Amino acid sequence: MxxxxxxxxxxxxxxxxxxxxxxxxxxxxxxxxxxxxxxxxxxxxxxxxxxxxxxxxxxxxxxxxxxxxxxxxxxxxxxxxxxxxxxxxxxxxxxxxxxxxxxxxxxxxxxxxxxxxxxxxxxxxxxxxxxxxxxxxxxxxxxxxxxxxxxxxxxxxxxxxxxxxxxxxxxxxxxxxxxxxxxxxxxxxxxxxxxxxxxxxxxxxxxxxxxxxxxxxxxxxxxxATTVSRPRSGPSVREFVRPAALLPVTASASQVRTLLTGSPDVSGVLLVDQAGAPVRSVHRSHFLLSMSGRYGHALYADRPAFKLGDAPRTVGVDATAWEVLDVVAVGGRDRASDDVAVVDRLGRCVGVVHLADLLRALAESRVEEAAGLNPLTRLPGSDTITVEADRWIADGQVVALSWLDIDHFKLVNDGAGFAAGDELIRAVGRAVQEAVVGHARVGHIGGDDFLVLADETGLAPLEAVLDAPWSAAGRPVTLSLATVVCPPGSVADHRQAAACLAPLKKAAKALPGASWVLGRAGSPGYEIRRGSGSHPAQAGYAVLEP
Missing domain, CATH: 3.20.20.450 (EAL domain)
Known part of the structure; x- marks a missing residue:
């Protein structure tokens, strides 16, 4: 049966x-x-x-x-x-x-x-x-x-x-x-x-x-066919993990040779211990060159492959592509093409990454970034900032999205000339970027408009930018700033955040002199941090929207 x-x-x-x-x-x-x-x-x-x-x-x-x-x-x-x-x-x-x-x-x-x-x-x-x-x-x-x-x-x-x-x-x-x-x-x-x-x-x-x-x-x-934006910190190594060719650390050189000759796409073999942690890395070309030399097979075939390998290069699964390149940069040029082993939290090998995959992705990301830079300030455009904002929102982070511009900029151009106007825009862009470096992302969305993406604790440096004595061709100039703070769950994406920011922008522009209005998504009213002739020490006057 x-x-x-x-x-x-x-x-x-x-x-x-x-x-x-x-x-x-x-x-x-x-x-x-x-x-x-x-x-x-x-x-x-x-x-x-x-x-x-x-x-x-x-x-x-x-x-x-x-x-x-x-x-x-x-x-x-x-x-x-x-x-x-x-x-x-x-x-x-x-x-x-x-x-x-x-x-x-x-x-x-x-x-x-x-x-x-x-x-x-x-x-x-x-x-x-x-x-x-x-x-x-x-x-x-x-x-x-x-x-x-x-x-x-x-x-x-x-x-x-x-x-x-x-x-x-x-x-x-x-x-x-x-x-x-x-x-x-x-x-x-x-x-x-x-x-x-x-x-x-x-x-x-x-x-x-x-x-x-x-x-x-x-x-x-x-x-x-697809356009996928990657974080500025670099693509995650998880995106590039390939299966690793693994053998136990006790494997002989003959076993490694059999694996490599039978698998032409495999660029190297990792020798792992009983727990799965990489102990030795055997590079394909280096190994086969040793085996194919005169007396090579006789000398090495029955010996442990361990002796023909190098210390493995490893990164954790949470590493970025840039961190992998840092690992590759350490050591001699003869190992530049070695695969990098990716290990989990227990040190076990979960795969390898090929240097070519990383370089291709990083080159593409740099080309995409360069294409999106504003030619006047060399700052990224709105797409870069809004994509990052969506990622923060999806990750459940607090998002503070700010819009900043130069008051009465048309009068600056008409009175001082477009060259002076361009130089003022470049100066404001540099000042904002230098003030928030390490704390926020700055984008130039065109004309005299800038976007700043930060968490709420990263907003304080913007005060110095507002309080600076700005001028164009000797004419005094002030700046307006509007910020909406979006707690987790308050908005679904950057479009909803921008919709909350729009009335705050209008309120900031209505205030004389340097102004800063801050509101919170889902909450009525807003706070005036600069404006109405108030001294910075008096900031914090709450105003409810009608």
């Missing part, structure tokens, strides 16, 4: 890095030829646990070096306390537990939460990575989701129609130190939405459908 395993086949679907377009991992999907084994696995934890082990073994037989994703029901983990045979199967295949991510799938209803968390803690202790799957379309409670503290969170593509929810999940991932993926991506529009919302990984028919043999390449829409 045939067993259900005899009619079971598996398919592979790539998990795609949305920034680099590379395949970051493979998810193994059960494809029974008869019966409904998935329904049986849902009812019987023993069947589901066995299915997970069979999925891993099917992937191991493909000899892929990619990290693997294996699905398991939340109820299975809670009932079995883990997946007992899986660690041994991983060891027998010569793979590392941290190369396997367990996608914990719903339903979660009626699953004993304490038992589930204990099982996840056991699996983490064994080195496995944890993914919360089906978020947005499943029933995982938010409190349980945070308690799971997954390494990866997979959102259903249906949430892309609710960008605020996706941004909230991205914020949660940043707090948990997790990556964000979107699954079920079928169109380029969904791809653009996922990338714009901050997702680092994606899956779906758009990239590649599930296949019996792992695909060699995936389709990723051209980069010109």
């Amino acid at each position: 045939l067993s259900w395993t005899d009619a079971l086949r598996f398919a592979f679907q790539p998990v795609v890095n949305l920034t680099t377009g590379g395949v970051a991992a493979l998810e193994i999907l059960a494809r029974p030829e008869t019966g409904d084994i998935l329904a049986e696995a849902h009812r019987d934890p023993e069947v589901d646990g066995r299915l997970a082990v069979l999925a891993f073994r099917a992937a191991a037989r493909t000899e892929t070096l990619l990290p693997l994703h294996i699905n398991v029901f939340a109820a299975t983990l809670a009932d079995l306390g883990g997946i007992g045979p899986l660690p041994e199967a991983v060891r027998q295949a010569g793979r590392m537990p941290w190369e396997v991510t367990l996608d914990v799938v719903p339903p979660y209803t009626h699953v004993p939460q304490r038992s589930l968390l204990e099982a996840v803690a056991t699996l983490r202790g064994q080195g496995f990575r944890i993914c919360a799957d089906g978020v947005g379309d499943g029933d995982v409670p938010l409190r349980l989701l945070t308690d799971l503290s997954p390494d990866l969170l997979k959102l259903d593509a249906s949430l892309l129609g609710r960008p605020a929810a996706v941004r909230a999940m991205r914020t949660l991932c940043e707090e948990l130190g997790a990556l964000l993926a979107v699954e079920g991506v079928e169109t380029e529009l969904q791809y653009t939405a996922a990338l714009s919302a901050g997702a680092q990984l994606g899956q779906g028919e758009l990239f590649a459908p599930p296949a019996r043999i792992p695909v060699a390449g995936v389709y990723v829409p051209p980069s010109s």
Whole structure:
């Protein structure tokens, strides 16, 4: 009599890095030829646990070096306390537990939460990575989701129609130190939405459908199809993580040579200890050059590869691309092309980054910044500031958005000439930028108008700019400043903040002399900090809007 395993086949679907377009991992999907084994696995934890082990073994037989994703029901983990045979199967295949991510799938209803968390803690202790799957379309409670503290969170593509929810999940991932993926991506529009919302990984028919043999390449829409703004501090290293070629630190040079010659796309091998921490980095060209020299194979083949490696270059998962370049800059030129290992909070390797990927992204960001600079002041335009404001708002930070301009600037141009007017604009721009450096972002939105983005504590330096004795060709000039402070949740984006700022701008312009009006989103009235002939020491007079 045939067993259900005899009619079971598996398919592979790539998990795609949305920034680099590379395949970051493979998810193994059960494809029974008869019966409904998935329904049986849902009812019987023993069947589901066995299915997970069979999925891993099917992937191991493909000899892929990619990290693997294996699905398991939340109820299975809670009932079995883990997946007992899986660690041994991983060891027998010569793979590392941290190369396997367990996608914990719903339903979660009626699953004993304490038992589930204990099982996840056991699996983490064994080195496995944890993914919360089906978020947005499943029933995982938010409190349980945070308690799971997954390494990866997979959102259903249906949430892309609710960008605020996706941004909230991205914020949660940043707090948990997790990556964000979107699954079920079928169109380029969904791809653009996922990338714009901050997702680092994606899956779906758009990239590649599930296949019996792992695909060699995936389709990723051209980069010109999307416009994603990156923080000024530089792109996160998470955006560039590629799978690492790992071998145990005890591996011989012959084992490393076999891996490299069989995988021409692998640029190097990391030798890791039992905990998964990088111990040695073996660069492809340096290693093969040593092995191919006269007597090279005889000298090195049976010796530990450790002796042919260098100390690894590592960065944490929270590093920026600029910080990676700082790491690369240390050391000799002969190691400039080495991959940099990315490690998690426990020091375990989660992948590598290629220098070429970083340089390409940073060059693009610099070109985009340069294109957006105002030619008169060399300050960024409004788009840069508003994108940053949206990021702060999405992250739940207090946002203080200020508008500043020169009073009666047309009279300055008419009376002193446009050259004097241009020089005044440049001087004001320099003064604002120097006053708030390290505390705020300054943008020149055209003419004599400037935007300043800061938290509330970064506003004080603007007082000195207002109180400075400004003039153009000997004519005294004053400045007007309006600020709206937006506490978390008070506005949805920069457009709402700008709408709150508009009446404050009008109120500031109505005051004689140097003026500063400050209001708070969602609160009536405003505060006059400068204006009406008041001395700075008398600032703070509250005025209610009619």
